[in-house]
Amino acid sequence: MSLGISLSQLLVDNPKPFATGCEALDAALDGGFRPRAIYEVFGPPGVGTLELGVQLATNAVRADRPTLWMDAHLSTALDHLDALQHTKLDKFSHYVYFFQQLAGQERDDGDHRYALIVIRGLSKVVTDYVNVAEATHQFKNKSLITLFTAMTKYAHAHRTAIVLLNDAMNTGYDVAAGPPPSPSSAASSSSSSLAAHLVPYSDDMSSPFLLRSSARRRAVQVLRSALVANLAVGNNDQVWEVFLKRRVALLWAWDVSQPWTRIPTKHRIAVVHDLGHNTTTVPVPLDADAGADTSSTADAHTSSTTAAGPHSRKRSRPASDNLASQAVPCTPRLADLCAQQGLTPLPDNTT
16 A cells, blocks of 8 residues: 555554444444544534534543644634643644654654544635645645645554544536537546636635636535635645545535425534545434434435525525535525625625
């Protein structure tokens, strides 16, 4: 193997996975977050990504499994976990150096051997890094490959599970822009994919995270990880996504069966994407009071590419299986996310 890990080392003495406390989510993750792997959990504000990370760290500490919590932006209050190692790094280069040094430590070095590492806000560090450097998409990809290579070497050598807690950013797509590509160009590049129609919204008063197509687009609003949707957006993120075992999206789902004259009830769901096999699970309910109708409601959302926010007056349209597999289900409208944060949504200039 390229990372120098023997097959026998991968098959024996493999620690138990870290359970989330939600049986349905643990089942979708094959028992939980497994050692020797990197996971990403992302979602909009208030959906529970931080709570999930804290629960993982709490369970690990109570099981006497060495745990490291790393803050990249905001400091997390974890004083109640005395045995937890807690640090803060706010520079991308610091993370690269830190994991390169950890990967070079001896396996028996107990001071630097962690069973679980939780990193909160790495996407913010990456965003600041590419913004300051005015970096291209290729530069971002190379930087993340360097970081994830060091993470993977450490995770395999020390049987560590690494969980990234990141933000979700809104993206807009135009699936009909431009002429159809020739067979030769389609085979040699993926520029005809949905991601190829993403461009930064560069107005002075706008956020670099909110993206829209430069041409007329269909009303498809998709929440993606902020590691993907940032100023260095592009269509080759798969070169570093291969280091991730699973990506978990925590999202809101609304009960669209209720009359539109009322604000529909909502509940939380999790969508697990296996990046290695390019498969996505059926949305998993996270709230205990979601009821037995949660799965049917979530299935209805899965085949939808139109936002179903609390104030939407149009029902979702079914989409083809191909498009639905690329759009994160149960995505709220940009206007709803802005309203939750007290922000003014960007105007839509489409005609």
